[in-house]
Every structure is written in C-alpha cells, then in structure tokens.
Amino acid sequence: MRRVQAAERLQWKGEVILFRRYRDDFWLSDLSTLWTDTQSGGFRQSDKLYVVQTPAKVIERCMLMTTDPGDLVFDPTCGSGTTAYVAEQWGRRWITTDTSRVAVAIARQRLLTAKFEQYKTKAPGTGHQALGGGGSANPGAGFNYKTVPHVTLKSIAQNVALDPIVAKHEPKLDAALKTANAELAKVKPELRTKLAVKLAAKEKAEGKRAVTDADRRRWVLPPENRDKSAKLTVDAKFSGWYHWEVPFDTDPDWPKALAEAVTAYRAAWRAKMDEVNACIAASAEQEELVDQPEVVRGITRVSGPFTVEAVQPPEMSLGDAMDIGFEGEPDALETGFSAPREVSRVNELEVHNVAAYLDQMFRFIKADGVRFLNNRQMAWSRLEPLFEQGSARGASFHAEGRWTPVGEKDSDPDAGCNVGVVFGPQYGPVTAKMVEESIRAGNRAGYDAVVVAGFSFDGAATGIISENEEGVPGKGGRMLRVHLAHIRPDINPGMNGLLKESPKPGAGQLFTVFGQPRITLRKSKAEEGLLEVEMEGVDVYDPVRDKHEPTDASKVAAWFLDSDYDGRTFCITQAFFPDRGAWEKLAKALNGKDGPIDAERFEAFSGTVSLPFPAGKNKCVAVKVIDPRGNEVMAVERV
Numbered sequence: 001m002r003r004v005q006a007a008e009r010l011q012w013k014g015e016v017i018l019f020r021r022y023r024d025d026f027w028l029s030d031l032s033t034l035w036t037d038t039q040s041g042g043f044r045q046s047d048k049l050y051v052v053q054t055p056a057k058v059i060e061r062c063m064l065m066t067t068d069p070g071d072l073v074f075d076p077t078c079g080s081g082t083t084a085y086v087a088e089q090w091g092r093r094w095i096t097t098d099t100s101r102v103a104v105a106i107a108r109q110r111l112l113t114a115k116f117e118q119y120k121t122k123a124p125g126t127g128h129q130a131l132g133g134g135g136s137a138n139p140g141a142g143f144n145y146k147t148v149p150h151v152t153l154k155s156i157a158q159n160v161a162l163d164p165i166v167a168k169h170e171p172k173l174d175a176a177l178k179t180a181n182a183e184l185a186k187v188k189p190e191l192r193t194k195l196a197v198k199l200a201a202k203e204k205a206e207g208k209r210a211v212t213d214a215d216r217r218r219w220v221l222p223p224e225n226r227d228k229s230a231k232l233t234v235d236a237k238f239s240g241w242y243h244w245e246v247p248f249d250t251d252p253d254w255p256k257a258l259a260e261a262v263t264a265y266r267a268a269w270r271a272k273m274d275e276v277n278a279c280i281a282a283s284a285e286q287e288e289l290v291d292q293p294e295v296v297r298g299i300t301r302v303s304g305p306f307t308v309e310a311v312q313p314p315e316m317s318l319g320d321a322m323d324i325g326f327e328g329e330p331d332a333l334e335t336g337f338s339a340p341r342e343v344s345r346v347n348e349l350e351v352h353n354v355a356a357y358l359d360q361m362f363r364f365i366k367a368d369g370v371r372f373l374n375n376r377q378m379a380w381s382r383l384e385p386l387f388e389q390g391s392a393r394g395a396s397f398h399a400e401g402r403w404t405p406v407g408e409k410d411s412d413p414d415a416g417c418n419v420g421v422v423f424g425p426q427y428g429p430v431t432a433k434m435v436e437e438s439i440r441a442g443n444r445a446g447y448d449a450v451v452v453a454g455f456s457f458d459g460a461a462t463g464i465i466s467e468n469e470e471g472v473p474g475k476g477g478r479m480l481r482v483h484l485a486h487i488r489p490d491i492n493p494g495m496n497g498l499l500k501e502s503p504k505p506g507a508g509q510l511f512t513v514f515g516q517p518r519i520t521l522r523k524s525k526a527e528e529g530l531l532e533v534e535m536e537g538v539d540v541y542d543p544v545r546d547k548h549e550p551t552d553a554s555k556v557a558a559w560f561l562d563s564d565y566d567g568r569t570f571c572i573t574q575a576f577f578p579d580r581g582a583w584e585k586l587a588k589a590l591n592g593k594d595g596p597i598d599a600e601r602f603e604a605f606s607g608t609v610s611l612p613f614p615a616g617k618n619k620c621v622a623v624k625v626i627d628p629r630g631n632e633v634m635a636v637e638r639v
C-alpha cells in the first residue's frame with residue numbers, strides 16, 4: 001500500500017480508498033455488454049449477400065472473445081456464411097450448416113472468392129518465409145499481436161525497484177514543500193479573500209461543475225481547503241499544504257516568491273514521477289490486442305480448402321447405380337421396397353411417426369402439386385394415398401394419381417392412375433436403391449411417370465436420372481419418366497416448433513423437380529494422358545411440352561468437379577463460375593504490377609471446360625452444378 005501511495009496511484013472518495021489508474025498506464029478499457037460500435041456503417045448495398053446477413057463485426061467480436069487461432073467454430077445457421085468467413089479471416093477452423101440450399105450456395109461462393117490479409121504467426125521457421133511472414137504455416141501457433149503495457153495495481157505494489165527511487169526523491173520533495181509552506185505563511189488575509197472571490201465569480205459565471213481541482217488548489221488555501229466533515233488522520237487545522245494538496249499551477253495574484261516555491265516543488269515532483277512512471281511501465285505486463293494482429297504486407301490470402309456436403313448418405317450405392325439397366329422386362333420383384341421401413345431404419349421412429357410423416361407429405365403434395373422449370377406446375381386431378389393400404393403397390397409407392405398442367409382439364413379423368421409418388425426418408429437422402437426400385441415398380445404398375453420426392457439425394461441417385469434422361473423403357477415400349485423433386489426443408493415435421501411460421505399446404509414451391517447437369521467426359525485436348533470434363537448446362541424436363549429443356553451453360557452460377565468421386569463425399573477439386581462477376585473482385589485483388597497474376601487461369605475459372613486432370617483411384621468423376629433455382633444437381637460418370 002505504501003509503495004502504491006508513494007507512486008501516487010491512490011486516491012480516496014469519502015472513506016473509500018481507490019486505485020488511481022492514469023490513462024498512460026493503460027488507455028484501453030474492457031468491453032461491456034453494450035456494443036454500439038457494431039451498428040455503425042451497416043452494409044454497403046453491394047456487400048450484402050443475404051437478406052438476414054449478420055454484420056461481420058459482431059461475429060468477429062464473439063469469435064475473438066471466445067476462441068484462439070486454430071480453434072474450431074461451429075455455426076448451425078450458416079446463412080451467407082459470415083461465421084465461416086470471419087473464421088477464415090482469423091485463422092479458426094469452421095463447420096457450418098443450413099437447411100437452405102440457397103444459403104449454402106451463397107456461402108460457398110462468398111468463401112471461394114473471399115480475400116484476406118496475411119497475419120504474421122508466432123512459431124518461427126516452418127514455411128512462410130517465402131511469403132515474407134517468417135512464422136508457422138499453422139495459424140494455431142497464434143498470431144503476432146500488437147501489445148500494450150498493462151499497469152495493474154499488483155504490478156506496482158510488488159515492484160521493489162520503486163523503493164530506491166522514492167527514497168531518493170522524498171527528502172528533496174520534503175525540502176521543497178517546506179520552502180513553499182514558508183512562503184504560504186506570508187500570504188495576507190486580503191489575498192485569501194481576493195482568491196476566494198475569483199472562485200465565486202467563476203462558479204457564478206460558469207456553474208459549479210466548471211470549477212476544477214486545479215482552480216480550488218490555486219484559490220482556496222489551507223486550512224480552508226479541507227472538508228470539515230471529513231475524518232482526517234492528519235491535523236485538519238494545519239495552515240500549510242500537505243504533499244497531496246500542493247497546487248499544480250500558480251495564480252498571477254500570488255506573491256512572486258510563493259509562485260516560485262510552488263513551481264520548484266512541482267518540478268521536483270515531476271522529476272520523481274517521471275522516474276516512477278518509467279519504472280512502473282518497464283515492469284508492466286504486456287497485453288496482447290487480439291484484434292490487432294501484425295499484417296504481412298504485400299500478400300493476399302484466400303480461403304483454405306473446404307468441402308460442402310449434403311446429409312451423409314447412409315449407404316454406398318454408386319456401384320448399383322452404375323451397373324443397373326432398366327431396359328426390357330422389369331425384374332420380378334415380389335415385395336418391392338418399403339419406404340416406411342427405410343424411414344424407420346434410418347431414424348428408428350415409431351411406426352405411427354412414420355405414418356404421420358407420410359400423411360403430412362401426402363397432404364402437402366396433394367395441395368401443392370409439383371413444380372418444374374419456369375414455374376410450370378402439374379396439379380393433381382386426383383391423388384390417392386397408398387401407404388395406409390396393404391396392397392402390393394402400396395409397398396412400393398406412397399401415393400398414385402393423375403396430373404395435368406395447372407389450368408388444364410384431365411382429358412380422361414376415369415382412366416387408371418398413371419403417376420406414382422414416393423417420399424424419401426424424413427432424415428437422410430434418397431438413395432440410388434430407392435430410385436431403382438421405384439422405377440421397377442413403376443414399370444410393373446404401368447405408370448407414365450414416377451415422382452421421387454426427398455429432402456436430399458445422394459449423388460448416385462441423381463446419377464441414375466442423368467443416365468436415363470429420356471425416361472426408362474417400360475412395358476409395351478412406353479417410356480417411364482422419373483422426376484426427382486426436392487421437398488422444401490421447412491415442411492419436414494422434424495422442424496415443427498422450430499420455425500416461427502410453418503408453410504401451409506398450397507403455399508407453393510414445396511416440391512420442385514430439379515434437372516441434371518449435361519456433361520461430357522473426354523480425353524484432354526490440351527494434355528495427353530489426362531482427362532477433361534465439359535459442363536454443357538442443365539437439363540430440366542418441361543412437363544407441358546413433354547421435352548427436356550436445356551439451360552445454357554452460361555446461365556449456371558457455379559459448377560464444381562470432383563475428379564475422383566468416391567460415391568459418398570463430393571470433394572471439390574476444381575470450381576468454376578461462368579458468372580464472371582464473382583471472380584472479378586478476387587482477380588483485381590490478385591493483380592500484380594503488370595495486370596492480373598494469371599489472366600489465363602482466371603479466364604479458365606469462368607469457363608465450362610475443366611482443367612486437365614488424371615484419372616483417380618475411384619475411376620469416377622462427379623460434376624455438381626448450382627442450377628438457376630439454387631438447387632444443387634449432380635452428374636456422375638465412370639472413367
């Protein structure tokens with residue numbers, strides 16, 4: 001306590017002793033729970049990608065407060081990917097999820113085209129020398145942050161180096177005080193009154209709050225300067241100054257000798273305090289400012305590698321999808337598959353939960369119909385549930401009916417049902433096996449069309465459709481059309497209670513048929529021994545004109561290649577954005593002195609032909625395309 005007092009870091013308020021921290025000791029302050037600085041600016045219109053996007057500064061502060069570089073951050077509601085973006089910027093690893101394909105598509109593009117500053121990492125010598133960083137390639141080593149000395153009460157109280165400084169200066173200050181008090185004793189009552197009038201005048205003119213501590217010290221001389229009600233441990237009637245009362249400046253009305261004595265005292269005091277402060281700063285702990293890492297100039301950083309995955313397929317079905325043919329007579333399949341069983345296997349739901357799920361899906365699709373490209377919609381002239389019956393067809397299909405384009409009448413309403421409907425599992429993707437079995441059963445039933453509706457589809461399931469674009473040959477030479485329809489995720493009964501508002505049947509766009517990428521896999525023209533893929537667009541079936549409508553490749557926002565698809569996880573090995581706008585910002589940022597660092601490469605990134613690649617060990621390539629409605633569609637090809 002004595003040391004802290006000698007260092008002039010104590011003050012009192014009433015009977016409470018307080019630690020006095022000077023601004024130079026630590027000019028920063030802790031953040032409170034009120035963050036007013038995160039609101040300012042908001043978004044420039046061009047920066048906003050998503051309607052409910054969170055400002056990066058908010059997420060950044062949360063992340064810097066709670067994690068270190070290299071930590072793993074999880075945001076279950078990805079949206080436009082602000083959390084992942086901020087995590088990339090600050091060297092955190094991340095996982096993020098969203099029920100919306102649109103959100104995931106936006107986030108992916110945001111991350112792929114983002115650019116960041118390079119921060120200097122702590123551990124020396126493991127790889128970034130070439131980049132001028134000099135630190136570790138792993139941000140988990142921590143960044144080199146700006147530091148500031150943080151003077152604490154403890155660091156002063158325990159600083160023994162202060163003692164000799166205080167001991168050296170104390171006699172000098174005592175002597176200076178003695179001289180000043182001798183001059184003070186010579187002050188006449190008239191001057192005291194004159195000074196008191198100055199104080200009163202200032203109070204009157206500018207208000208009580210305008211009167212400073214310095215004014216009082218100058219104008220109210222001891223012992224009048226002391227609070228009479230205060231319990232003092234020193235003599236309250238002492239007519240000289242105590243050390244802590246000496247004025248900081250002088251008044252022109254003071255006698256010259258008094259002014260000189262006080263000035264001399266303050267000079268001696270300054271000399272002591274300069275030495276004391278330097279000693280305190282030298283032993284202070286350094287505080288890292290975790291939002292101010294050292295930037296390595298001249299380096300533009302991009303996102304690290306990442307993958308985007310749909311719900312993990314529960315089974316491997318690529319092989320089946322590739323080898324199975326549907327020509328000629330269908331296989332005799334006694335029982336077909338049972339989707340309720342499939343659902344219960346995946347989720348271990350009670351049977352009545354499965355029935356409730358199917359009932360809800362049936363009501364939605366009956367009211368809503370099925371939507372195709374360009375908002376063409378098929379409506380049911382009739383649709384019957386089959387899942388409640390014990391019929392053979394009921395084992396393969398959940399509903400059957402007849403449909404017509406919206407607004408048209410069914411020309412033969414009494415004819416038999418010609419469209420079968422199957423719902424995928426409540427959780428997990430539609431697999432190739434389910435699609436194959438519904439094709440077989442659809443052929444046996446003599447349907448014209450089968451709708452397989454699901455919350456997600458594994459790559460092999462969509463692969464079957466891409467191999468049988470014009471339909472699957474069925475009974476009597478007729479073709480069976482198979483439509484894969486995405487179910488809007490928020491009508492999953494699993495979301496009940498999670499949403500503010502659940503969509504009602506008839507809300508529209510609940511079941512949307514998605515198209516297939518058209519791709520060609522061939523030997524690379526550019527490099528011998530390698531392969532290349534051309535993405536030619538997306539085909540979507542137009543039910544009104546009974547034709548596959550191609551969507552031009554240039555309309556595709558993004559497409560991705562996995563040059564060695566393992567049938568489960570799509571790993572992007574090449575990414576392309578025919579929509580050039582996305583790359584422009586990054587291309588500009590990577591400009592060298594003589595223009596883009598690699599103009600040709602950037603040209604290729606907006607193209608529709610992949611870069612040459614070798615055949616991988618899985619002998620299989622997959623292409624994922626974001627179709628014009630934000631659906632992810634995928635084609636798989638054997639090498």
Ligand SMILES: C[S@@+](CC[C@H](N)C(=O)[O-])C[C@H]1O[C@@H](n2cnc3c(N)ncnc32)[C@H](O)[C@@H]1O
Binds near residue numbers: 052054081082100498
């Ligand atoms: C407010 S937004 C998040 C915005 C995000 N922080 C950003 O900066 O863009 C909420 C997101 O959560 C998604 N979502 C809603 N319910 C969900 C659920 N049960 N599981 C996963 N994502 C969900 C929505 O699709 C939406 O994209």
